[in-house]
Amino acid sequence: MAASALPQDISDAELVGLARTAMKRAHCPYSKFPVGAALLTESGDIILGCNVENASYGGTICAERSAVVSAVSQGHTKFRAISVVTELSEPASPCGLCRQFLVEFGDFKVIIGTAFNSKTLITSTRELLPFAFTPESLDTFEQEKSSAVAEISATTKEHDVAKVSS
Numbered sequence: 001m002a003a004s005a006l007p008q009d010i011s012d013a014e015l016v017g018l019a020r021t022a023m024k025r026a027h028c029p030y031s032k033f034p035v036g037a038a039l040l041t042e043s044g045d046i047i048l049g050c051n052v053e054n055a056s057y058g059g060t061i062c063a064e065r066s067a068v069v070s071a072v073s074q075g076h077t078k079f080r081a082i083s084v085v086t087e088l089s090e091p092a093s094p095c096g097l098c099r100q101f102l103v104e105f106g107d108f109k110v111i112i113g114t115a116f117n118s119k120t121l122i123t124s125t126r127e128l129l130p131f132a133f134t135p136e137s138l139d140t141f142e143q144e145k146s147s148a149v150a151e152i153s154a155t156t157k158e159h160d161v162a163k164v165s166s
């Protein structure tokens, strides 16, 4: 996907600004590593997400996934862009689980920024996860399964015809 301007009257910088707002809401008493995300939906809504940690540690949810979960819960499943920020001085890429979670909803723009400077890394969900396992993989499986079944039943019929006529 081309890293073009957002097809909406919101700039990359504005979306980064909203991710910074979300970052301030992070619940991260264990890592003390706040992360914020701002997800722009196809309809132009903006859904914020932050990391929410848990005393069990494993129950932690990242900012990107918390934004997606919130968006889907509100009825949004088509996205134009997501912005993610941390307090690091360089843009920090989403973790592997978040990449998988994002690519589930197709190829859309990812703007990775920082809390304290204007550095950004512009990429896309597909670019972040090459060779991704996606919903299309399962669709392909269903198609292959039904064509295999069709082939087997055609072969079985031919076989039955041959038996009867011999």
Ligand SMILES: O=c1ccn([C@H]2C[C@H](O)[C@@H](CO)O2)c(=O)[nH]1
Residues within 6 Å of the ligand: 028, 031, 033, 034, 035, 050, 051, 052, 053, 060, 061, 062, 063, 064, 093, 094, 095, 098
């Ligand atoms: O892509 C990522 C990677 C990490 N975190 C959070 C999870 C945890 O709360 C903290 C440290 O890993 O950062 C995110 O929110 N997004």
